[in-house]
Amino acid sequence: xxxxxxxxxxxxxxxxxxxxxxxxxxxxxxxxxxxxxxxxxxxxxxxxxxxxxxxxxxxxxxxxxxxxxxxxxxxxxxxxxxxxxxxxxxxxxxxxxxxxxxxxxxxxxxxxxxxxxxxxxxxxxxxxxxxxxxxxxxxxxxxxxxxxxxxxxxxxxxxxxxxxxxxxxxxxxxxxxxxxxxxxxxxxxxxxxxxxxxxxxxxxxxxxxxxxxxxxxxxxxxxxxxxxxxxxxxxxxxxxxxxxxxxxxxxxxxxxxxxxxxxxxxxxxxxxxxxxxxxxxxxxxxxxxxxxxxxxxxxxxxxxxxxxxxxxxxxxxxxxxxxxxxxxxxxx
Amino acid sequence: xxxxxxxxxxxxxxxxxxxxxxxxxxxxxxxxxxxxxxxxxxxxxxxxxxxxxxxxxxxxxxxxxxxxxxxxxxxxxxxxxxxxxxxxxxxxxxxxxxxxxxxxxxxxxxxxxxxxxxxxxxxxxxxxxxxxxxxxxxxxxxxxxxxxxxxxxxxxxxxxxxxxxxxxxxxxxxxxxxxxxxxxxxxxxxxxxxxxxxxxxxxxxxxxxxxxxxxxxxxxxxxxxxxxxxxxxxxxxxxxxxxxxxxxxxxxxxxxxxxxxxxxxxxxxxxxxxxxxxxxxxxxxxxxxxxxxxxxxxxxxxxxxxxxxxxxxxxxxxxxxxxxxxxxxxxxxxxxxxxxxxxxxxxxxxxxxxxxxxxxxxxxxxxxxxxxxxxx
Numbered sequence: 220x221x222x223x224x225x226x227x228x229x230x231x232x233x234x235x236x237x238x239x240x241x242x243x244x245x246x247x248x249x250x251x252x253x254x255x256x257x258x259x260x261x262x263x264x265x266x267x268x269x270x271x272x273x274x275x276x277x278x279x280x281x282x283x284x285x286x287x288x289x290x291x292x293x294x295x296x297x298x299x300x301x302x303x304x305x306x307x308x309x310x311x312x313x314x315x316x317x318x319x320x321x322x323x324x325x326x327x328x329x330x331x332x333x334x335x336x337x338x339x340x341x342x343x344x345x346x347x348x349x350x351x352x353x354x355x356x357x358x359x360x361x362x363x364x365x366x367x368x369x370x371x372x373x374x375x376x377x378x379x380x381x382x383x384x385x386x387x388x389x390x391x392x393x394x395x396x397x398x399x400x401x402x403x404x405x406x407x408x409x410x411x412x413x414x415x416x417x418x419x420x421x422x423x424x425x426x427x428x429x430x431x432x433x434x435x436x437x438x439x440x441x442x443x444x445x446x447x448x449x450x451x452x453x454x455x456x457x458x459x460x461x462x463x464x465x466x467x468x469x470x471x472x473x474x475x476x477x478x479x480x481x482x483x484x485x486x487x488x489x490x491x492x493x494x495x496x497x498x499x500x501x502x503x504x505x506x507x508x509x510x511x512x513x514x515x516x517x518x519x520x521x522x523x524x525x526x527x528x529x530x531x532x533x534x535x536x537x538x539x540x541x542x543x544x545x546x547x548x549x550x551x
Numbered sequence: 552x553x554x555x556x557x558x559x560x561x562x563x564x565x566x567x568x569x570x571x572x573x574x575x576x577x578x579x580x581x582x583x584x585x586x587x588x589x590x591x592x593x594x595x596x597x598x599x600x601x602x603x604x605x606x607x608x609x610x611x612x613x614x615x616x617x618x619x620x621x622x623x624x625x626x627x628x629x630x631x632x633x634x635x636x637x638x639x640x641x642x643x644x645x646x647x648x649x650x651x652x653x654x655x656x657x658x659x660x661x662x663x664x665x666x667x668x669x670x671x672x673x674x675x676x677x678x679x680x681x682x683x684x685x686x687x688x689x690x691x692x693x694x695x696x697x698x699x700x701x702x703x704x705x706x707x708x709x710x711x712x713x714x715x716x717x718x719x720x721x722x723x724x725x726x727x728x729x730x731x732x733x734x735x736x737x738x739x740x741x742x743x744x745x746x747x748x749x750x751x752x753x754x755x756x757x758x759x760x761x762x763x764x765x766x767x768x769x770x771x772x773x774x775x776x777x778x779x780x781x782x783x784x785x786x787x788x789x790x791x792x793x794x795x796x797x798x799x800x801x802x803x804x805x806x807x808x809x810x811x812x813x814x815x816x817x818x819x820x821x822x823x824x825x826x827x828x829x830x831x832x833x834x835x836x837x838x839x840x841x842x843x844x845x846x847x848x849x850x851x852x853x854x855x856x857x858x859x860x861x862x863x864x865x866x867x868x869x870x871x872x873x874x875x876x877x878x879x880x881x882x883x884x885x886x887x888x889x890x891x892x893x894x895x896x897x898x899x900x901x902x903x904x905x906x907x908x909x910x911x912x913x914x915x916x917x918x919x920x921x922x923x924x925x926x927x
Contacts, residue, residue: 261751375843376842405614406780407613407839408613409822410822410838413824414836432751433752433824435825435826436824438828439828462828472753473752473753474826476756478759479825480780480823481808488756490753490754494723494754495751510753
């Protein structure tokens with residue numbers, strides 16, 4: 220049995236006086252212990268909402284979450300609020316994008332870590348402090364004992380993100396969800412944090428869900444990658460498979476449109492035309508069809524299903540053929 | 552840095568913009584009644600560069616390195632503390648009043664966030680006309696209308712956009728409006744500060760291609776400021792790498808990638824994730840320890856020495872290296888660039904780990920140990 224089994228997860232935003240909006244539309248995936256799974260997509264594709272739904276951090280009012288999220292067999296969506304609170308922090312940790320707004324600005328770093336330890340592991344304050352020093356040291360924060368008494372604003376961006384990771388790891392959760400953990404950071408700091416995450420996953424056997432828009436981050440970190448578009452998974456593949464032979468025109472287009480450091484210069488980038496605003500609803504066809512270079516008449520009529528393909532999954536009527544994938548070109 | 556301007560050795564374009572020993576220091580003030588200046592942020596601290604007509608010069612560096620401040624100082628959007636900005640023969644840093652206002656027509660800017668840099672209550676037509684009117688380019692009504700249509704078609708927007716407002720457009724389209732506004736007054740130089748970083752990946756390529764097309768069409772000169780080295784390398788002819796207020800390396804885009812000389816450039820290149828698992832699995836990363844030191848309290852000597860894996864006992868901590876020419880058009884500010892290139896100096900991971908600078912607490916003194924590699 221997988222550690223986490225997400226089945227047909229659907230999140231609908233229902234605001235008064237507005238049309239309901241389906242942010243996540245029937246997403247299913249598994250996370251095995253020790254595995255790193257990527258959720259990739261652009262803004263608005265539903266990747267962050269998926270993670271918030273798994274953690275039950277979406278407001279109850281105005282949001283309808285359906286489907287199931289089984290963690291070691293128990294459906295998180297059906298736990299009582301109290302039981303869910305016990306799980307959060309103990310079994311499931313989360314690291315957010317912006318470390319400054321996710322740390323409490325008026326509470327010292329140390330207290331924010333010991334709080335977790337006292338709450339979930341029942342440690343005494345003294346023992347928790349010792350453990351907190353150990354945790355900060357483990358995530359590479361220099362002079363950890365002194366940092367305990369410092370406030371978030373006294374730390375740099377990279378250090379704050381380390382502190383946040385320390386809090387998320389305080390109870391050795393079996394699953395860590397990292398939502399764009401390096402997007403707010405500079406590249407050299409990003410490299411540090413990614414190395415840290417990679418190391419922690421290897422050492423502790425924690426499973427990791429990595430949510431990002433950056434295909435470069437995915438390429439170096441994830442075992443399996445899910446590409447999301449318009450709230451649905453459009454392609455799933457093992458890491459090497461995905462980058463070597465992207466099958467969905469969206470994945471293929473993303474890879475062709477980013478300048479690569481190691482590629483020859485002077486080649487024109489091949490952009491994906493239009494923007495997310497051009498999407499059509501999934502029930503009337505493929506949401507990506509208006510932007511898709513491979514679109515056929517059927518794409519605007521019948522919604523494609525997620526079917527097994529090449530060892531992964533694919534939702535497309537007219538996928539990119541491997542031979543074409545080797546030499547990106549063709550959007551216009 | 553008062554090193555003489557290197558002769559422009561590659562290409563034969565004439566120099567359009569020349570920056571000489573430019574400094575921008577911001578005072579740090581304290582006190583309620585009496586504003587005492589208690590220190591300075593050395594945002595830009597001695598930059599020399601030259602941009603030739605028709606070329607794209609890329610400026611990269613991490614946040615806080617002074618790249619945006621430099622761009623704004625070139626356009627006189629902030630006041631340089633010292634130094635010269637010579638634009639087509641005139642020193643912009645010394646201009647005043649009406650002459651400065653007139654000079655601005657030839658230097659325009661594209662901003663990072665298209666929504667906050669467009670007035671939400673102005674229609675696109677009014678946004679585009681404002682600059683033209685200020686410079687007296689809207690005399691003939693018919694010609695003006697034609698010009699507006701030309702501008703829109705140049706940036707790939709439909710004519711119907713003229714009556715719309717910025718909120719009615721997507722991010723990529725808004726950035727196109729910002730580009731059209733910059734073009735409206737026929738500038739020679741465009742400073743683009745992070746022109747694509749606020750856009751979605753799939754839209755970034757559209758804007759990058761547009762910038763390239765416009766350059767070919769109108770013979771524009773670009774100064775592109777960005778933190779994303781992959782984007783900068785793609786569109787630039789030459790690249791300058793900045794660290795803590797100064798250039799550490801400058802060369803053409805291909806050489807920078809193939810043959811980076813400065814330790815910081817090497818680390819920066821190795822830190823950028825490449826969307827290819829095969830490359831990611833095999834390449835070696837140079838992990839820098841610690842954060843960028845505070846520009847209010849920059850390290851002595853070479854500003855990078857606190858994080859440099861190749862740091863040597865002599866010179867690095869005491870003498871600030873000058874930007875010097877090391878190959879054709881390749882300038883590096885490192886005392887040991889040749890030794891590093893030829894492998895006479897090896898990186899020493901241990902020492903690098905010991906260096907840690909608290910960016911925001913310069914007064915607390917250097918703490919002891921810590922880095923990722925330590926726990927690896």
